[in-house]
Amino acid sequence: MNPLLEVTGITKQFGCKTVLKEISFKLYPGEILGIIGPNGAGKSTLLYILLGIITPDRGQIFYFGESLSERRSAILREVGFASHYVSLPYSLTVWENLKVFCHLYGVKDSNNRIRELLKLFRLETKEKALTRTLSSGEMMRLNLIRAFLAKPKVLLLDEPTAGLDPEYVKYVGKILKEEAKTQGLSIILTSHQLGELEKMINKILLLEEGNLLSYGKTEEVFKQFGVTNLEELYFKVFGHALT
Amino acid sequence: MLSLRRIYAILLRHLYLLRHSFSRWIDLLYWPTVDLLLWGFITLYLKGGDFLGSVNLASLFLGALILWNILIRAQQGLAVGFLEDIWARNLLHLFVSPLTVLEYISGLILYSLFKATLASAIMSLLSCLLFKFNFLSQGFFIFYLTFALIFFAWSIGLFTLALILYFGQEAEILAWALALLFLPFSAVFYPLSALPPLFQKIATFVPTSYIFEAFRNLLLQGVLLKNLLIKGYLLTLLYLLLSVLAFTLSFRIAKKEGKLIKIGE
Numbered sequence: 001m002n003p004l005l006e007v008t009g010i011t012k013q014f015g016c017k018t019v020l021k022e023i024s025f026k027l028y029p030g031e032i033l034g035i036i037g038p039n040g041a042g043k044s045t046l047l048y049i050l051l052g053i054i055t056p057d058r059g060q061i062f063y064f065g066e067s068l069s070e071r072r073s074a075i076l077r078e079v080g081f082a083s084h085y086v087s088l089p090y091s092l093t094v095w096e097n098l099k100v101f102c103h104l105y106g107v108k109d110s111n112n113r114i115r116e117l118l119k120l121f122r123l124e125t126k127e128k129a130l131t132r133t134l135s136s137g138e139m140m141r142l143n144l145i146r147a148f149l150a151k152p153k154v155l156l157l158d159e160p161t162a163g164l165d166p167e168y169v170k171y172v173g174k175i176l177k178e179e180a181k182t183q184g185l186s187i188i189l190t191s192h193q194l195g196e197l198e199k200m201i202n203k204i205l206l207l208e209e210g211n212l213l214s215y216g217k218t219e220e221v222f223k224q225f226g227v228t229n230l231e232e233l234y235f236k237v238f239g240h241a242l243t
Numbered sequence: 244m245l246s247l248r249r250i251y252a253i254l255l256r257h258l259y260l261l262r263h264s265f266s267r268w269i270d271l272l273y274w275p276t277v278d279l280l281l282w283g284f285i286t287l288y289l290k291g292g293d294f295l296g297s298v299n300l301a302s303l304f305l306g307a308l309i310l311w312n313i314l315i316r317a318q319q320g321l322a323v324g325f326l327e328d329i330w331a332r333n334l335l336h337l338f339v340s341p342l343t344v345l346e347y348i349s350g351l352i353l354y355s356l357f358k359a360t361l362a363s364a365i366m367s368l369l370s371c372l373l374f375k376f377n378f379l380s381q382g383f384f385i386f387y388l389t390f391a392l393i394f395f396a397w398s399i400g401l402f403t404l405a406l407i408l409y410f411g412q413e414a415e416i417l418a419w420a421l422a423l424l425f426l427p428f429s430a431v432f433y434p435l436s437a438l439p440p441l442f443q444k445i446a447t448f449v450p451t452s453y454i455f456e457a458f459r460n461l462l463l464q465g466v467l468l469k470n471l472l473i474k475g476y477l478l479t480l481l482y483l484l485l486s487v488l489a490f491t492l493s494f495r496i497a498k499k500e501g502k503l504i505k506i507g508e
Contacts, residue, residue, distance in 0.1 A: 014500065048339075048501065048504055052338075052339070053338050053498065054498060054503075054504065055498045076339065076341045081339045086335050086336065088336060089260070089328075091263050091331070092259045092260065092263070093259075093263075100252050101340065103251055103255065104248075104337070104342055130263070146336070
């Protein structure tokens with residue numbers, strides 16, 4: 001099976017600080033990769049490099065066997081993105097924002113697709129609401145809808161469950177797992193909610209100060225560090241930062 | 244390949260914004276109206292005093308004013324449109340989508356055309372109704388001048404974008420100020436010969452000085468001087484090319500330094 005995403009030797013420096021060093025990994029259909037690391041580890045920078053909005057100093061990114069730097073526009077039609085940290089424009093309604101992104105991604109039958117996703121993420125009553133009136137949890141669900149609009153093959157999510165109520169954390173987790181299982185959607189996500197993250201992911205990439213500490217299937221990484229769950233792993237690997 | 248659908252998406256995003264914003268409508272309609280009334284009445288006053296004899300003052304002032312407003316609206320449509328996306332922190336969302344930079348700029352250019360057309364239509368209508376000046380009375384020639392001004396407006400707009408991307412939001416004042424820098428040297432409301440010698444020399448590098456000189460000649464002599472028009476267009480083309488280079492370079496640096504993520508924070 002060919003990987004949907006192949007990353008080789010990504011290195012990035014801002015000024016004299018190296019924020020990512022020789023990062024390589026592969027993502028296959030249906031895999032959910034959790035990028036784990038403390039603040040400043042380079043998680044978001046890695047996501048943005050994978051989205052082509054930050055240029056790496058070295059290394060290559062291939063989606064579906066094609067180079068991101070050469071086929072950016074065609075590739076990004078198949079890649080969804082949502083972040084807790086960036087909301088959609090406040091002055092447009094929920095519907096208008098989604099409509100704009102339907103045009104950007106070339107979504108066919110866009111009205112029905114928007115309605116379907118509004119229903120799935122339980123925002124159907126907010127269709128005409130100005131985005132600025134949404135709560136942070138609703139905003140995150142809107143971001144997720146935007147990410148799902150074009151039925152992506154790869155989804156990149158930066159803290160997708162932050163700001164969500166506990167029931168929605170579970171619900172969104174369930175949707176992501178189902179999409180991965182039934183549609184072969186591959187997901188890369190960062191999250192500080194380790195308990196929920198562990199239920200979703202089947203692969204782990206451990207980052208610390210831009211260095212790749214470990215990468216592999218969840219159980220393999222647990223075995224490597226002699227732990228039984230993600231929280232234990234986190235404190236074993238990064239706990240020294242607290243002391 | 245350019246996608247018309249994605250270009251339309253950018254236009255649509257800004258039209259949606261306009262739909263919900265009373266203050267943006269005011270900005271679009273209020274200032275051109277006030278400008279036109281002010282200059283129209285000044286013209287009437289000067290005409291009453293016979294300051295320039297038989298010269299058609301209303302045509303000279305109001306025509307120049309409408310042309311200058313077209314330039315300003317086209318430039319601001321581009322530059323302020325970009326700022327709107329910075330303020331909304333929307334650049335990240337836009338540039339992680341399949342949208343290309345050229346499509347984005349094309350969308351903003353369409354929006355700027357919309358703004359310039361609307362403002363000039365209102366001004367033309369008012370000048371016709373209140374001051375009996377028909378902006379389109381010179382026929383098709385007026386469009387040659389208008390297009391040159393619009394192209395120059397886009398080159399200023401693009402250069403502004405390049406500076407904002409490079410220096411960050413500190414440079415956003417340029418979205419309003421940069422075009423005005425060319426105003427004194429453009430000889431919009433007076434002939435080039437009225438400028439002091441040093442300013443006249445500077446004006447030779449400013450395309451709008453040729454365009455407004457050509458406009459005055461068209462009104463007063465009824466002839467469009469091709470050499471002025473060609474000089475204006477060639478200089479405009481040069482500035483447009485330089486602006487595209489500056490923007491491309493600035494965008495590349497922004498991607499390298501991660502500025503597209505941070506801008507607007």
